[in-house]
Amino acid sequence: MSRRILLINGPNLNLLGTREPSVYGSETLADVVRIAKANGEKLGVIVEDYQSNHEGGIIDRIHRAKKDGVKGIIINPGAYTHTSVAIRDALLGTDIPFIEVHISNVHAREPFRHHSYFSDKAVATIVGLGIKGYEYALDFVATSPKFA
Numbered sequence: 367m368s369r370r371i372l373l374i375n376g377p378n379l380n381l382l383g384t385r386e387p388s389v390y391g392s393e394t395l396a397d398v399v400r401i402a403k404a405n406g407e408k409l410g411v412i413v414e415d416y417q418s419n420h421e422g423g424i425i426d427r428i429h430r431a432k433k434d435g436v437k438g439i440i441i442n443p444g445a446y447t448h449t450s451v452a453i454r455d456a457l458l459g460t461d462i463p464f465i466e467v468h469i470s471n472v473h474a475r476e477p478f479r480h481h482s483y484f485s486d487k488a489v490a491t492i493v494g495l496g497i498k499g500y501e502y503a504l505d506f507v508a509t510s511p512k513f514a
């Protein structure tokens with residue numbers, strides 16, 4: 367059975383491509399998802415996607431992932447990166463390994479973006495590579511024994 371991978375994007379990432387192209391590029395979230403699903407086909411994995419502007423919605427989707435047999439999560443928590451113990455707890459509670467992705471280099475931005483509630487528990491954190499970061503994350507999640 368194909369490995370199931372869940373791609374989660376947090377608040378405001380639905381605005382990708384519409385504002386701040388110098389920071390986040392001009393591609394849209396639909397582009398990110400389309401590319402991920404296409405790459406998933408090539409890699410022999412199933413990519414499910416979810417985006418929410420609401421913390422509880424993200425938490426509920428993470429809870430469902432365990433029941434759904436998801437083997438790996440790729441998450442860009444958006445601004446919840448810097449605030450959400452609740453989403454951290456949901457991820458840890460599922461025992462599903464995850465990779466954290468940020469489009470921008472958060473470490474080169476405002477100080478409040480330098481801390482993540484996720485990085486210390488992530489298998490890896492990819493920052494500053496634009497939407498390519500999602501592709502690199504998927505390549506790893508799809509092939510690493512850490513996500514088998």
Ligand SMILES: O=C(O)[C@]1(O)C[C@H](CCCOc2ccccc2)[C@@H](O)[C@H](O)C1
Pocket residue numbers: 377378379381382383384385386390442443444445446447467468469470471472479
């Ligand atoms: O660099 C990233 O991927 C971020 O997770 C993006 C978040 C912002 C989500 C995207 O917000 C947009 C707002 C307007 C236009 C496009 C994106 C930001 O709060 C994090 O610090 C870093």
